[in-house]
Amino acid sequence: MREVATGKIEASTINETRTETDFSGHIEQTVENTTGARRWWFIVDQLNTHKSESLVKLVAQKEGMKESELGEKGKSGILQTMKTRQEFLEKDGHRIRFIYTPKHCSWLNQVEIWFSILSKKLIKWGNFKSKEDLQGQLEKFIEYFNETMAKPFKWTFKGFPLRI
Numbered sequence: 001m002r003e004v005a006t007g008k009i010e011a012s013t014i015n016e017t018r019t020e021t022d023f024s025g026h027i028e029q030t031v032e033n034t035t036g037a038r039r040w041w042f043i044v045d046q047l048n049t050h051k052s053e054s055l056v057k058l059v060a061q062k063e064g065m066k067e068s069e070l071g072e073k074g075k076s077g078i079l080q081t082m083k084t085r086q087e088f089l090e091k092d093g094h095r096i097r098f099i100y101t102p103k104h105c106s107w108l109n110q111v112e113i114w115f116s117i118l119s120k121k122l123i124k125w126g127n128f129k130s131k132e133d134l135q136g137q138l139e140k141f142i143e144y145f146n147e148t149m150a151k152p153f154k155w156t157f158k159g160f161p162l163r164i
Helices: 020-033 053-062 082-089 109-123 131-148
Strands: 040-044 096-100
Touching (some): 020 053, 082 096
Parallel strands (some): 040 096
């Protein structure tokens, strides 16, 4: 997770996969390990793992809801469809809230910029002997980045109307 106010990478998760369980686990870890925060806003794209059953169940549990209130995936209630799950996850009153970027837009530019930095500074020139070595070097790079390079990105795009 990138903290836009400081530019630091907070609560990083390095996994081999990116399943719905991985994502909801990352969100849970972030919420549990963020001291002092009472509300969280996660800006995400339209990936199906960002609207999953396990994510809804996590948010519902953190909101004090019973699992029986959620309905059944594919059949009823909040869990019925991806649309109903997204509507629940977007709810303004929740302490954990998701904001979805529009479909077909450029995936979160700030994240793209950070991955570009990671690629240019570590991946491109790296020599990794194993998955564990890669993970260790990624963790060290994040620590180095946070100490020496992290800063808010200055947004300079002025915006232009679409031309059809």
